[in-house]
Amino acid sequence: MSCPECFSGHVHEGDPRGTIIKLHGLDTYATEPTSGAPIKGIIVVIPDALGWEFVNNRILADHYADKGGYKVYLPNFMNGNGAPPELLDSLRLVMGPGNLIYKPYHIVLVLTGILPWRRANGIPKTHSRVKDFFTELRTTGEGASLPIFTAGFCWGGKHALLLAHDGVEANGRPLVDAVFTGHPSMLDMPGDFEKLVRPVSVAVGDGDNHINPAAAEQIMGILEGLPEGAKGELRVYEKCAHGFCIRADVKFEDVAKAAAEAEDQCIAWFDKHLQAAA
Secondary structure (H helix, E strand, C coil): CCCHHHHCCCCCCCCCCCEEEEECCEEEEEECCCCCCCCCCEEEEECCCCCCCCHHHHHHHHHHHHHHCCEEEEECCCCCCCCCCHHHHHHHHHHCCCCCCCHHHHHHHHHHHHHHHHHHCCHHHHHHHHHHHHHHHHHCHHHHCCCEEEEEECHHHHHHHHHCECCCEECCEECCCEEEEECCCCCCCCHHHHCECCCEEEEEEEECCCCCHHHHHHHHHHHHHCCCCCCCEEEEEEEEECCHHHHCCCCCHHHHHHHHHHHHHHHHHHHHCHHHHC
């Protein structure tokens, strides 16, 4: 179940440089490395609750392209039902002290933002759309010959884990070669991790309300105990809360540093599994 922390955080400054294309039936933000180097593989970003249009998610896609030399896609998996960015400001006012006069107004804004999002974006309702996209990507065009990785966050983290489960294939090939997930939510514990057959790297903050320290330790044990070819890793970032990979307050140097290190964790994980995916 999503919670207020899934809709909390900060909007980042920047101008995404990618283009909007239609890919396998979905509007998609597409970006490539500015270096012009040969593409090593494909990363598909499955976003947090703010969806494919959220500037932070598009900037992150650009970072992945430049840091890793990957083509990066950020599809409209929510069918236009991402949470509005204004929700971040309203929720911050609701959860913070003071502002008693304006709080009722912002409470209404929060409810009218979160409740429709929940109705539209339940995992059972949306996962077929995600899976269909990856199936088409794997079996047609460039995805048939290039490694395919996915990075999922919060809501998207759940989808990313499901794609790495046993039996999720097309033409005898897994839909994803490796997975990175930052602060996944809506988890079924421990099953979502016990069923993994593809390697997964997880990034969580030590203040994550979805994955507390005990749960993080449990997940780490499961990932390390999986068979060869599916073994994973988990890294805990100090002084970070749920959502830090996407919506960190970059005015704070330690939090900005953690978000950048999580980007590096993702790219290093995919680079590590390039050879096995080839």
